[in-house]
Amino acid sequence: MKKLFYTLALSLLALGAYAQKDIRLNGYGAYVFDDKFDTYYSSNVYVNGKIKGGFMWGAGLELGIRDDYGAELSYYRLDTKAPIYLAGVRDRTIDLAINYIMLGGMRYLMVANEKIEPYGGLLLGMAIFNNKNPQGSEASSATKFAWGARLGTNIWLSDRFGLKLQAYVLSAVQGAGGGLYFGTGGAGAGVSTYSTLYQFGLGGGLTIKLSPGGE
16 A cells, blocks of 8 residues: 555656646545445454544645646545444444545536636545554554545635535445454454445535646
8 A cells, every 4th residue: 555655646746747737735624424334353243333424624735737637636534433333232432533545636617707616536545544442453554445536616716715615425445355344352354355435525625726837
């Protein structure tokens, strides 16, 4: 996963060499909804749980490639609780931090009103799960491949400052290398199972043009 992070960073730097428009700093804040997950602690012990919803914040550096396209390296974080059920019985509650590091494209829709800037795009990267109260031989963290998608609009208040309205989904795929597991006395990954987390968010943020860019 370190290789993936370096690849994301190098990709953004490479895209920066082709940046013809403005550079933007984006700040994000959103409410994400509950989502369930499941896996197996062993071949015959089923584990399931829920990642509670809450406030997710984030930030991103966006490079304008063209008038209608940008590329962004972004970071998102959610601190939450995850109640765990082992073989159908409530086991305990995990204090969980979820960190997403993503590289994504931003496609803008050109409209008549220059103050309104609708956009959409896809993201690829990694999700890092931190178990803040591990027990026994539990792993304190797990890293998974992640993807995402978003739709939103920028509402420009001035030449440099704007508000963001955005809906998105971030997903961590657990299938590669075994299922994610946070349970009593367990390891960091269960047997080879497939389970995917989907975190849907609604919110907004701010966007600031750090440079005017080319014309």
